[in-house]
Amino acid sequence: MKQFILIIGLLFFVNTKVEGQALDNSGRQKLIALQDSLQEISFNMINDSIEPQRYNASYKLIKTLVSALKIPFSYQFPFDALKSISIQNAPDQKFRILTWHVMNDDGSYRYYGTIQMNTPNGQLEMFPLVDYSSSLKNAADSIYSNDKWYGAQYYKVIPVLKNAENPYYVLLGWKGHTIQSTKKLIEILHFKDGKAYFGMPVFDDDPDNMGKKRIIFEYDRRASMFLNYNASENSIVFDHLAPPDPKLKGKYELYGPDFSYDGFKLLNGRWKFISDLELKNNPTDQDDNFNDPKKMKDL
Known part of the structure; x- marks a missing residue:
């Protein structure tokens, strides 16, 4: 359990300073490609019949999602084609919260997520959620x-x-x-x-x-x-x-x-x-x- 939490914490730790005003076209194209990968991974996370494979997909999703959110001003990309993750923006646009689940064979669930803050300079600030x-x-x-x-x-x-x-x-x-x-x-x-x-x-x-x-x-x-x-x-x-x-x-x-x-x-x-x-x-x-x-x- 401690090892798992350490892995999650390392994956989500970001301290990259970026200056700018908006998501540029290069960043948008990278995010579109990463969104396609996230769609495929999340489909396997929900539909795979083997429990360890569902968890492997979730870990892969975390890595891919972090890569996407590290892109400067990624907060401005809605990920609206990604349906297996719930992405809810605060009405005041101060943050958004991304959450998803993995179902266990016994009918119980484990939850994953993160809070992404909307920083004015595009720097990625996140709070990983550990269930x-x-x-x-x-x-x-x-x-x-x-x-x-x-x-x-x-x-x-x-x-x-x-x-x-x-x-x-x-x-x-x-x-x-x-x-x-x-x-x-x-x-x-x-x-x-x-x-x-x-x-x-x-x-x-x-x-x-x-x-x-x-x-x-x-x-x-x-x-x-x-x-x-x-x-x-x-x-x-x-x-x-x-x-x-x-x-x-x-x-x-x-x-x-x-x-x-x-x-x-x-x-x-x-x-x-x-x-x-x-x-x-x-x-x-x-x-x-x-x-x-x-x-x-x-x-």
């Missing part, structure tokens, strides 16, 4: 740095800038878990002292459960859960999950949507829980992709 999910305890009430990450594949970035002293971003993510259950999460990302941190005590469920640092949902892998942001209401809306029988309370691998909706509404920089919301925005095609990674195989 420690299997060893992290009390995940809903802990703050982790990027090198001890509660892995997920993100599909939405929401900036929260009203609290000027401590701005942060909300990430919505899919987290395939086991052969029986899937997770989704509402995550917090913020930057401090040259590091990226995940988790912040800004979720208030009720007077007896204030200051949760992230929200984690777990439910039957065969089910689909809606979780998205309603910008017009400044709220995060999601399916209410429940067991098929009250006697099965706590068996989250059996939970599923019960056709009602709850949410968190942003008030003064904090997210207040609200039950029985009326759903005013429809599920999106992008959100549906993260219900089942098999849907991405032919992309």
Whole structure:
């Protein structure tokens, strides 16, 4: 494990100073060629029937991706043909977060990713994300740095800038878990002292459960859960999950949507829980992709 983390850290370490204003044509052509390679590698990472080969593809993807992102002003290249990696830009364009997964033969997952900052001079500044999910305890009430990450594949970035002293971003993510259950999460990302941190005590469920640092949902892998942001209401809306029988309370691998909706509404920089919301925005095609990674195989 330590050797693996060292390899990842060395691959992502970059300290190259570049001066300029924009991605030039030479750099763009190199990135187009590297994107083609990344497409082929990521296809094998998702579709290969042999687990070690899927991981070999992921390691090769890391090396190739780092080569691409080292190109000056690579942040300006969208990688929009690369579908097996989720690439989400912050709306304020301060960074983008790239995440992907490898599925294990037992139905569990390992997650990979990095945060690429949008530097004004084109210098590559990155925060590699190292998945420690299997060893992290009390995940809903802990703050982790990027090198001890509660892995997920993100599909939405929401900036929260009203609290000027401590701005942060909300990430919505899919987290395939086991052969029986899937997770989704509402995550917090913020930057401090040259590091990226995940988790912040800004979720208030009720007077007896204030200051949760992230929200984690777990439910039957065969089910689909809606979780998205309603910008017009400044709220995060999601399916209410429940067991098929009250006697099965706590068996989250059996939970599923019960056709009602709850949410968190942003008030003064904090997210207040609200039950029985009326759903005013429809599920999106992008959100549906993260219900089942098999849907991405032919992309």
